[in-house]
Amino acid sequence: MKPTEKEFDAETREHGGRDAETRRRGDAARRTKIRATPSFSPRLRVSASPRLRVFLLWLVVALVLLYGIIYPNFFVFWAALAPGGEFSPAKFFEVFVERAVWEAAATSVGVSLLTVCLCAMVGVPLAFLFERYEFPARRFFAALAALPLVLPPLVGTVAFIFLCGESGILARATQHVFHLKGAPWTLRGWWAILLFHTYTMYPFFYVLAGAGLRRIDAGLAEAARSLGARGWQVMARVVLPQLTPSLVAAALLTFMTSMASFSAPLLFGGGVRMLTLEIYNARQRGDTQLALTETVILAFISLCSLLFFQRYEGTRKFAAAAMKGATRRRAPVIKGRVRVAATLCAVVFTIILSFPVLTLLLVSFARDGSWTTQTLPPAYTLENFTRILGQEDASSVFINSLLMSGLSALAALVWSFVVTSVVVTKERSVWRRVISFLVLIPWALPGTVVAVAIAESYGRENPLTGSFILVGTFWILPVIYFLRFMPLVVRAVQASLEQMDARLEEAAEGLGANWWRRFLRVRLPLVWPGALAGTLLAFVIALGEYVASVLVFVPRSRPVSIAIASAMRDFNLGTAAAYGVALILIIAISMIVAARLERGAEA
Amino acid sequence: MRLTVKRCATLLLLLAFAIMLACKPSGTARRRTLLIYTPHGQDMLRDFINRYKQQNPDVDIQFLDMGSREILERLRAERNRPQADLWWGAAHTTFQTATDEDLLSPYKPTWAGQVSGDSRDPQDRWYGTYATPEVIVYNSDAVRAEDAPHDWDDVLDAKWRDHVLIRNPNPSDSMRAIFGAMIWRFYSQTNSPAGGYDWLRRLDANVHEYTADGTLLMQKLARQEGLVSLWNMPDVRLYQEQKHFPVAYMIPRSGTPVITDAIAIVRGAQHEEEARKFYEFVTTPESLIYAARTFYRIPVRTDLDRSQLPAWMNESFTRMPVDWDLLRRDGNDWLKYWDAEIRGRNK
Numbered sequence: 001m002k003p004t005e006k007e008f009d010a011e012t013r014e015h016g017g018r019d020a021e022t023r024r025r026g027d028a029a030r031r032t033k034i035r036a037t038p039s040f041s042p043r044l045r046v047s048a049s050p051r052l053r054v055f056l057l058w059l060v061v062a063l064v065l066l067y068g069i070i071y072p073n074f075f076v077f078w079a080a081l082a083p084g085g086e087f088s089p090a091k092f093f094e095v096f097v098e099r100a101v102w103e104a105a106a107t108s109v110g111v112s113l114l115t116v117c118l119c120a121m122v123g124v125p126l127a128f129l130f131e132r133y134e135f136p137a138r139r140f141f142a143a144l145a146a147l148p149l150v151l152p153p154l155v156g157t158v159a160f161i162f163l164c165g166e167s168g169i170l171a172r173a174t175q176h177v178f179h180l181k182g183a184p185w186t187l188r189g190w191w192a193i194l195l196f197h198t199y200t201m202y203p204f205f206y207v208l209a210g211a212g213l214r215r216i217d218a219g220l221a222e223a224a225r226s227l228g229a230r231g232w233q234v235m236a237r238v239v240l241p242q243l244t245p246s247l248v249a250a251a252l253l254t255f256m257t258s259m260a261s262f263s264a265p266l267l268f269g270g271g272v273r274m275l276t277l278e279i280y281n282a283r284q285r286g287d288t289q290l291a292l293t294e295t296v297i298l299a300f301i302s303l304c305s306l307l308f309f310q311r312y313e314g315t316r317k318f319a320a321a322a323m324k325g326a327t328r329r330r331a332p333v334i335k336g337r338v339r340v341a342a343t344l345c346a347v348v349f350t351i352i353l354s355f356p357v358l359t360l361l362l363v364s365f366a367r368d369g370s371w372t373t374q375t376l377p378p379a380y381t382l383e384n385f386t387r388i389l390g391q392e393d394a395s396s397v398f399i400n401s402l403l404m405s406g407l408s409a410l411a412a413l414v415w416s417f418v419v420t421s422v423v424v425t426k427e428r429s430v431w432r433r434v435i436s437f438l439v440l441i442p443w444a445l446p447g448t449v450v451a452v453a454i455a456e457s458y459g460r461e462n463p464l465t466g467s468f469i470l471v472g473t474f475w476i477l478p479v480i481y482f483l484r485f486m487p488l489v490v491r492a493v494q495a496s497l498e499q500m501d502a503r504l505e506e507a508a509e510g511l512g513a514n515w516w517r518r519f520l521r522v523r524l525p526l527v528w529p530g531a532l533a534g535t536l537l538a539f540v541i542a543l544g545e546y547v548a549s550v551l552v553f554v555p556r557s558r559p560v561s562i563a564i565a566s567a568m569r570d571f572n573l574g575t576a577a578a579y580g581v582a583l584i585l586i587i588a589i590s591m592i593v594a595a596r597l598e599r600g601a602e603a
Numbered sequence: 604m605r606l607t608v609k610r611c612a613t614l615l616l617l618l619a620f621a622i623m624l625a626c627k628p629s630g631t632a633r634r635r636t637l638l639i640y641t642p643h644g645q646d647m648l649r650d651f652i653n654r655y656k657q658q659n660p661d662v663d664i665q666f667l668d669m670g671s672r673e674i675l676e677r678l679r680a681e682r683n684r685p686q687a688d689l690w691w692g693a694a695h696t697t698f699q700t701a702t703d704e705d706l707l708s709p710y711k712p713t714w715a716g717q718v719s720g721d722s723r724d725p726q727d728r729w730y731g732t733y734a735t736p737e738v739i740v741y742n743s744d745a746v747r748a749e750d751a752p753h754d755w756d757d758v759l760d761a762k763w764r765d766h767v768l769i770r771n772p773n774p775s776d777s778m779r780a781i782f783g784a785m786i787w788r789f790y791s792q793t794n795s796p797a798g799g800y801d802w803l804r805r806l807d808a809n810v811h812e813y814t815a816d817g818t819l820l821m822q823k824l825a826r827q828e829g830l831v832s833l834w835n836m837p838d839v840r841l842y843q844e845q846k847h848f849p850v851a852y853m854i855p856r857s858g859t860p861v862i863t864d865a866i867a868i869v870r871g872a873q874h875e876e877e878a879r880k881f882y883e884f885v886t887t888p889e890s891l892i893y894a895a896r897t898f899y900r901i902p903v904r905t906d907l908d909r910s911q912l913p914a915w916m917n918e919s920f921t922r923m924p925v926d927w928d929l930l931r932r933d934g935n936d937w938l939k940y941w942d943a944e945i946r947g948r949n950k
Contacts, residue, residue, distance in 0.1 A: 100943035161819070167826035183828070188812065266771075266815045271947030281942055284672050284773040285935045286700065368846060373744075373827055452680055460683035472686045550673055551680055555638060555665035566668050570644045571818050571846055 053515065061422050064415065065438050068483050071464070072453035073441060081292060095293045100273060105297055108275040111190070112258035115197040119254045122198060123205025124247070126349065131213040135343040142210075143591055144350045147357055149203040149537065152544020153263035154564055155580035158573065159356040160196055161187065161267065162363055169359065172375040188270035196264040199356070201257055205250040207537065208492065211530045212246030215499055242499070249495040252309040253488065256443050259302050262547060275301075276446055283448070295449050302444030306437060357584060364577035384578035388563075398586065400557040404474075405542030408481035409489075413535045415482075416489040417519075424497040436494070443487035450484055451548035476552050477559065481545060485538035492534025496527040529598055536594045540587050637877040639666040640674045640869075641691040647898045654893075655884050662877060670816075671697050672774045678706045678869065685871035688878035691732075691885065694776035695722070695863040696931045698729040708870040710879060712886060717906045721927075722863045731863040731903040732886060733837075733894070736920065737781045738852040738859065740832045740839050742824055745849075752831060754856040755785065759805045767809045768829035770820045772938060776862060777817075777835045779938065783930040784860035784923055786937050791926070796937055803941055807949040825849055835862070840899040840915075858923035863903060 081092065095101060130142040151159065162168050166183035174184045216239065224238045240247075265274040275298045282291035364384050366377035388394040423436045442450050458470035470476040504526070508518045524531075546561040553562055560583050567575040641648055645668055652664045669677065671693030678687065678701060690698075690707070701707050702724060709727040722731030739758060741751040752758045758767060772778035785806075786799025811829045814820040817838060824832055825848045834852075842848040866886065868878050884890060891902040892911045901916050909917055 098943065165828075167823070167828050186812075267819070270812065278942075281771075281773040282939075283676070285938050285942075287935060287939060290939075370847075371826075455680040459681065469684060471681055471684045550669060551677055553667075554686070555667055558667075562667075566645055568818050569642075569668065569670065569816070570646060571821065571842065573818065573822065 050515075057418055057422050061419055061435060065435065068479075069438055069441050072457040073445070073450075076453045076456050077292065077296065081296065092293060092296075095290060096297065100278065101290075101294060101297070104273040104275045104278045104294070105301065107273055108259055108298070109301060111193055111197070111272075111274060112255050114194055115201060115258040116251050116254045118194060118198040119202040119205050120247070120251065123202035123250070124209050126202070126346070127206050127209035127213060129342055129346045131210055133339060133342040133346070135339060135346070138346075139595070141346055141350045143588075143595065144354060145346075146203050146207055146591070147350075147354055148200050149207075149540055151200065151356065151360075152546065152561055152564070152580065152583060153200070153261075154544065154546050154561060154568075155360060155576065155583070156200060156356065157196065157263045157267045158568070158576065159360040159363070159580070160199075163356050163359040164192075164195070165268075167373070169375060172373075176375055186270075187268045189268075189272055192268040192270070193261075193264045193272060193274075196268070197258050197261060199353070200264075201254045203537075204253045204257070205247070207533050208246045208250040208253075208495065208530075209243060211492070211496070211533045212243045212499065214529055215496065215526075216242040245495040245498045248309055249491045252306060252440075253443075253491060255305050255309075256302050256440070259298060259305075260444070260446050262446065279446060280448075295446065298446065299441070299444050299449075303437070303441065306440050306444065310433070310436070360577050360580050360584070364574060364581045366574055366577075368572055368574045381574075384572075384574040387572075387575050388578050388582070394563070397558055397560050397563045398582065401543050401559040401561075401583075402586065404478045404557065404559060405481055405539050405545075407478045408485065408542055409535050409539035411478070411482050412486035412489040412538050413531060415486055416493040416531065416534065417524075419490055420493045420497050424494055436490075439490050440487045442483045443485075447484060447545065447547035448551060451480055451551040454480055454483070455552050471552065472554060474554065474557050476554070477549060477557065480548050480552065481538075481542040484545070484548065485542050488538045488541070489531065489534040492530045492537070493527055496530030497523075500526045532594055532598050536591065539590065543583065543587060635661060635874070635877055636663045636665065637689065637874050637881060638687050639664065639689045639691055639878075639881070640677065640687045641666055641668055642671045642674065643692045643898075644668060647894070650897070651885055651890070654890075655881060658884075659880070664881070670774060671776055675701055675706075679704065682706065685869050685873070687869045688872040688874045689866070689881055690869055691866045691882075692864055694735075694780065695729065695731060695865045696779070696927055696934075697776055698865045698867055699724070699927075699931055701867070702726075702728045706870055707867045708872065708875070710868045710882065712883060714886060714904060714906070717904045719903075719905065722865075722903050729865040729867040730886075732866050732891075733864040733900040734903050735777065735862040735864055735901070736836045736854065736859050736922075737777060737784070737833065737862070738836045738839060738854050740824065740834045740850055740852050742827055742830050743849045743851040745827050746830050748851065748853075751851075751853050753853055755788075758831060758833070759802070759809060761809075763809050763831050765809065765811045766830040767806065767811060768820055768823055768832045769806070769810050769813050770817055770832070770834065771813050771815055773942065775817070777838075778833070779934060780860050780862050780925075780930075781833050782938065782941065783934050784925050787925050787930065788923075790929070796933070796940075799937070800940065800945065803945050804949050807945050807947065813946065821848060821850065837899040837901070844899075854920045855923075856921070858921035860923045860925045864900070 082088075126145055130138060130145065148156070164170055164187050166186040168187070171183050171185060174180070175182075178184075220242070221234050221238050224234045229237065260276060261274070262276045262280065265272060265277040266280065269277060275294055279291050279294045279298065282288075282294060362377060365380045365382070367379040367381045367383070370379040371377040419435065419439060423432045425432070445453075454476065455471050458468060458476070461469070470479060500523070505518050505522050508522045513521065543559075544561055545559070546565060549559050549561055550565065553559060560579060564576045564579045564583075567573075567579060639648070648666050648668060652666070655664065656662065667677075667687075674690060674693060675697055678685075678690070681687070690701075698707065707728040709724075711727045712730055715723065715727070715730065718731050723729070739752050739755075752760070752763070770778050772782050782803065785802050786796045789798025789802065790796055792798075812823070814823060817834070820832060820834065821838075821842050823829055825842075836852060836854070839850055839852045842850050866882060868875060868882065872878050885894075886904070888904065888907050891900075891904055891907060894900040895902055895912050895916060899913075902912070
């Protein structure tokens, strides 16, 4: 039923609920479309999809979830929590009420919530700066701002220690300038963890909000402005609501990453007890029961947060209403002063953000052991680089890592389209919720746990898994990388799809495009920036993955992170830094390639 | 929209190429291979492998160097499909834990009679190789030798308040031994760890920072974030003499616990024959003396010509008698208590 002009106006005045609003927007758009293409029938819905395709999609999703996530995690957890098949809740709660355990749980949640706030405060404005203003070398600085992502945690923390630690460059410089006797600060405790978290995780907000901004239609904001809305009103009522899916996705990723963060609490947590660290300590002591109980608590909190975010996401769904015509891109900034200020802000900020990487570069040229109480390393050498070039397996280490993370990232990309085509649809069913929930489980678990679960499940002859053995083969790491990092891609694609106007695909179908064509010509191009950003994230993070790799890597395909850890254990911090620098170069190159791909897609 | 078919095809091609590349290594011809898990570090491993290959050029030796606790975790994860053949290096307490979990296979080396009874497993599942005494370390730029702590209790002195660095004991055999020994000192008299806990509380009050690993410990010590620490002798020697770090050590006057570093064959090893050969190779008198001279490892074998060893190895020091079995049995609980109730709570 088509509303008349009068009814439509009445509805607009009403400021009715969400349903009314959606209906209004939908109908308004439909009317416009009808005018534009009179032959198009507005009643058409995506319905007659061939059953086989739907069945196959569901089958793939079910198999991956069952064998990748449900089977390994559930049964391993069950076996460990219920030794001998008996689960006693009393014993579980006995552990939970221990002071150290709940203290750790509370600390983890507190740290993670603060991390989300801080990351949003840094990442979102930065995304606006780079997406809204045009200035010289914008692309360069925009890429640079995502730099923290490329710092593998292992290397990043060390760079941080050398930069901000109590005997680091900044502290020594301050000490020198103000003639202080002792170190001006220590890199320890809450603030140190939060600093590192903000630094390494704000890119979730920056990248996803950036991708979101690129998709939203500036025309809406323009319309609001012409209707008399002020700047902040436009921001609060038009821009941010459209960004919500991206922001929610970023907040969720940040929260869960922070919950699972390990390197920061390990290296400069001081007395701060976070769950991940407690799990690690318990495991190292050989206290498997305690470690597992704590892991269950960690996973439980992460998954609860996921449910919470999903709920929130569900109540605020905005499809870009007016996708017709070209979406307006970066508004040219007219006022010179604003532009200069924005440029300055962006550049200064980016330079500060690149300090840890510069520190790493410096350390990679420093002679090991020569740098003690001086502000900067006193002796420099090329030895660190010649050492990694001289060893015959050094270059193969990079090829291994590239290959394994590349494979897993590509698989994750394909998988994300498969899973979202099942999950993101008009009608919401319990199954779809369950699937999008299951998909995120590996992200909620510490890397060690994922690795142990896979190794346990695919390390022995077992008819349940078709006696499929992964342990000791090349494929175990790509599989684990895939499982651990595909939630990133799925989330990114899902956020993009939810922002996409479903009627575009309907229109294509109405015009006679088949499923494949619709996918290639409508869905893929629209989702591409988000999907690419997510895939790149997964790829880059997999490149530096350590905690799971160390448990199951095979000697023939040693990843870079293992080489870095080896160098660090051999006290060759300079060599480790040299590996880190080489890794960052590789990542920078792949980011440039990705940017070109994206630009190609936009053209 | 220029994306689409062309680019998708490129991606698929790339994927196919990657899979081809990935499959290649598994296709290489089978040679005699050997996989060693070791915490001894790359320098030492490469050196020994090169020397071994001079005699056995046709063997392909791979090694994974990881922390000793990481090795234990890996062996657990691979229990049903062992990958490693030989496990070279870790405290005998860790090896004993592995034997309890049935991860090692027995092998009696040719020199089995040349080590004392407490440096070997009665059922031959591991044998001692090197002895690792624990020591007090200090920054030699900032602290004169006569001012440095001479005994365990000196570290508790108020003058070291906020100057002590301690490596996280949970993943470290050395630190576990030191903490265990400190508790054992009191336990042996009172049959209770309470006195030891008090000692650790007083230590905690002096601690500036617990560092995540040995490398950071040494870095921070050299950079004077702290001045005093507890660590093992061979590592400190290595830092002093090869890395030229400003560190020195003091063997505690009242005696120090000595860890036995061990070697073992992994149960279910696929190349057990090769593993045994390498096992024997690294424990010949020549290899042990070489390791002593080059890598500061104190040999456990009793039949060596001690004049061949560096002079410092022949200086006598007091050993602290420790009940290792008790440490292994109760050590985890002690450590758990320390972790929950002592660490960072005594400022």
